[in-house]
Amino acid sequence: MKIFIDSDGCPVVHLAIEMGKSYNLDVIVVKNYCHEIYDEYASIVTVDKSPDSADFYIANRAEKGDIIITQDYGLAALALAKNAFCINQNGLIIDSKNIEQLLEQRYINKELRKNHRYYTKFKKRTSQWDIQFKKSLKRLIEANFPSQINCNN
Structure with missing residues (x-):
């Protein structure tokens, strides 16, 4: 099992690497060449800056049982089709029960922005979101990969 991080704009890259390391999981951070990310534990993959x-890269390499950390619901849908697990930066576990609603909301918001009727205003990230992300990622790993649990976690 591997953890793939869609790191472009992802505020929890280092938290995810830390969690992956504590469970002795392979962590692959995928970024475009406009971002600088370094880590001694994780594998860093640099792709070009074209959209998606x-x-x-992640969708083509993800396998059944991998964990994908992404804010992109399109990528999440592709990963779910491969029986991978998905989680967003706020700790929302994305699955077959909620992906359709998330994709529909993404479409509606895109249309509203296109027609200048709605502008996304992101709330400032709080430490509570980091705590929720860590709890959800831990739950996802431990529920699906009990063999990865050791006394260090």
Whole structure:
């Protein structure tokens, strides 16, 4: 099992690497060449900056049982089709029960922005979101991969 991180704009890259390391999991951070990310534990993959390059890289390499960390619901849908697990930066576990609604909301928001009727305003990230992300990722790993649990976690 591997953890893939769609790192472009992802505020939890280092938290995810830390969690992956604590469970002795392979962590692959996929970024475009405009971002600088370094880590001694994780494998860092650099792709070009064209739209969705990181998403396509991950979608083409994800396998059943891998964990994908992404804010992109399109990538999440592709990963779910491969029986991978998905989680977003706020700790929302994305699955077959909620992906359709998330994709529909993404489409509606895109149309509203296109017609200048709605502008996304992101709330400032709080430490509570980091705590929720870590709890959800831990739950996802431990529920699906009990063999990865050791006394260090």
